Each structure stands twice: as C-alpha cells, then as structure tokens.
Amino acid sequence: MCPVGAIHPDKPFDFNACMTHNYRDFMGGFEDWVQNIVSSKTVKEYKEKVPSDESISKWQSLSFGAQYKSAYCMAVCPAGEDLIGIYKEHRKEWVEQIVRPQKEKKEPVFVQQGTNAEEHARLNKNKEVRLVDNIIRPQSISGFLTGARITFEAKRAQSVNMTVHLAFTGKEARTATIVIKEGTIEVTDGLKEKADLRIECDSEQWLKIINKEISNFDVLKLLVTRRMRIKGNRKLLRKFQHVFVIKKLSTSIFVSSYCFEDSIRRYTEYSLKKLRKTLLLCLNYTFTLTSAVIFFYQILTFNIHTRLPISLFKT
Numbered sequence: 001m002c003p004v005g006a007i008h009p010d011k012p013f014d015f016n017a018c019m020t021h022n023y024r025d026f027m028g029g030f031e032d033w034v035q036n037i038v039s040s041k042t043v044k045e046y047k048e049k050v051p052s053d054e055s056i057s058k059w060q061s062l063s064f065g066a067q068y069k070s071a072y073c074m075a076v077c078p079a080g081e082d083l084i085g086i087y088k089e090h091r092k093e094w095v096e097q098i099v100r101p102q103k104e105k106k107e108p109v110f111v112q113q114g115t116n117a118e119e120h121a122r123l124n125k126n127k128e129v130r131l132v133d134n135i136i137r138p139q140s141i142s143g144f145l146t147g148a149r150i151t152f153e154a155k156r157a158q159s160v161n162m163t164v165h166l167a168f169t170g171k172e173a174r175t176a177t178i179v180i181k182e183g184t185i186e187v188t189d190g191l192k193e194k195a196d197l198r199i200e201c202d203s204e205q206w207l208k209i210i211n212k213e214i215s216n217f218d219v220l221k222l223l224v225t226r227r228m229r230i231k232g233n234r235k236l237l238r239k240f241q242h243v244f245v246i247k248k249l250s251t252s253i254f255v256s257s258y259c260f261e262d263s264i265r266r267y268t269e270y271s272l273k274k275l276r277k278t279l280l281l282c283l284n285y286t287f288t289l290t291s292a293v294i295f296f297y298q299i300l301t302f303n304i305h306t307r308l309p310i311s312l313f314k315t
C-alpha cells in the first residue's frame with residue numbers, strides 16, 4: 001500500500017523512505033527546492049530539476065500549510081470501532097473503494113537512488129519515480145548520530161561488516177562507535193571494540209561536510225592541517241559512506257581523503273627519490289675527492305722521491 005514500501009511486515013519501519021516522499025513539502029524537501037532554485041542558471045535548468053507539478057505543489061503547501069504526499073497508511077487503516085466492522089464484513093468493497101484508488105493514482109513518488117524505496121516504487125507502473133537527494137541536515141553531532149540510523153540503507157549494507165570509531169573535537173567534543181553488521185547498524189556513545197576505521201574531526205567542520213557546505217578543497221585542507229584524520233583501512237571508507245544515503249558527502253570525503261593520501265604517497269616517493277639521488281651524488285663526490293687526494297699525494301711523494309737523487313746527482 002505504501003508507495004515507497006516504508007511499512008513491511010518483516011522489517012522495521014523505513015523512516016527515511018517515508019520522510020523523503022511523504023514530507024517532500026516539509027522542511028527538508030523545501031530546503032532542497034530552494035537549493036534547486038538558487039543553483040539553476042536558467043528557467044530551463046530549473047524546470048529540468050523541478051517539474052511544474054512540483055512547483056505547484058510547493059505553492060499549495062506555502063499557501064495552505066505543508067501538505068502530505070501520501071499518508072495512505074492512515075487512509076486505509078481500518079482501526080477503530082466505526083471502521084473495523086465494515087473492514088471485516090465487506091473486505092472486497094473496502095479494497096476496491098479505499099485501497100485500489102490509492103494504488104492506481106498516477107503521481108510522482110520521491111525516493112533516493114539505490115534504496116529499497118526506489119526498488120519498491122518502480123514496481124507500481126502508476127507511480128512516476130523521481131530521484132531526490134538526502135533531506136536530513138543535522139545541526140549537531142547528536143543529530144548526526146541519530147540521522148546515521150535513519151539514513152542507513154540496509155539494502156546497501158548486506159555484505160558490509162565493520163566497526164568505525166568517530167572522535168569529534170572542538171565545540172561538540174564527543175566519541176561514538178558505529179557497528180555495521182549484516183545489514184544492521186548500531187550507534188553507541190564512546191569508543192568500543194577494535195575499530196577497522198577511525199575518523200577524527202572538528203565537530204563544526206564535520207557538520208559542514210555532512211550538510212555539503214564545504215568544498216572538496218576545504219576537506220583536503222582539513223586533512224592537510226590534521227583537523228580531520230582518517231586512520232585504519234581506508235578502503236573501508238567508501239563502503240562506510242555508501243551504506244548511508246548521503247551521496248554528495250561520500251564523494252567529498254572519499255575524494256579528498258584519497259587525494260590527500262595520494263599526494264602524501266607521491267610526495268614521499270618523490271622525496272625518497274631525491275634523497276637517494278643526493279646520497280649517490282655525495283658518495284660520488286666523496287669518492288672522486290678521495291681519489292684525487294690520493295692521486296696528488298702519490299704524485300707529490302713520487303716527485304720528492306725522484307727529486308732527491310736528481311738533486312744529489314746535480315750537486
């Protein structure tokens with residue numbers, strides 16, 4: 001019934017899927033819409049990002065108050081004394097009159113790429129799938145840690161097992177451990193177990209990274225000035241970021257971290273090469289100088305030895 005499959009009999013409620021679609025006209029979606037307006041250079045570009053029906057929907061929400069996109073779970077719920085009877089006695093009519101119209105309604109469905117919600121939405125041909133960005137923008141480290149549970153996408157984490165230590169410094173100094181195991185996530189305070197990956201960062205800068213308010217170059221600067229450090233198996237970094245539906249962030253840290261690592265590696269290789277060359281040159285000079293000294297010494301001593309008898313002979 002739910003257009004994004006947020007309610008499932010065997011799985012926990014997918015809050016992120018529900019929020020992305022149903023609350024599209026609320027704060028997170030609204031912010032995304034504003035960003036689309038600001039980043040569009042032409043009307044054509046804006047319309048490519050935001051179809052007309054979505055602009056109308058925003059106008060309606062701004063005029064009459066934020067409107068839900070579906071809330072079909074509530075619409076079809078038969079709980080309550082006045083409804084349960086009809087549901088039990090006339091199940092077929094219930095489905096035909098209440099459930100089917102929602103299923104067959106042609107409408108856009110907002111999902112994030114590569115999620116269970118996208119897969120589910122594509123099964124219903126009456127729904128037009130629209131891919132949107134993550135709308136959770138934490139304003140504190142607590143918000144980020146709570147958001148990590150929400151933006152965690154079990155579908156992407158099926159074969160991922162890792163323990164990540166997070167150590168935040170500065171304004172919101174705090175430590176936390178994230179354990180990802182067979183499609184589940186556990187977020188706890190403090191540093192627990194042995195970490196496969198450790199991320200240390202200034203709390204304010206970390207929130208800027210999460211909310212995409214910082215460029216790759218600035219992330220690189222953080223790494224160079226050691227205000228952000230990534231230790232452990234760096235190959236896990238990509239996997240760690242992939243299990244959360246925060247795609248632009250992933251690129252930023254991943255690219256910068258690897259650029260940084262790559263630059264350090266290249267610089268070290270370059271320095272070692274230079275050092276080797278200098279050492280060889282020094283050895284060469286020392287050898288030549290020593291040879292020259294020995295050579296001149298030999299000539300000098302030879303002259304002395306040869307001069308003596310000549311001078312004696314002359315006298």
Ligand code: SF4
Nearest residue numbers: 002018070071072073
């Ligand atoms: S509100 Fe809409 S998206 Fe959320 S669970 Fe209900 S039907 Fe699904």
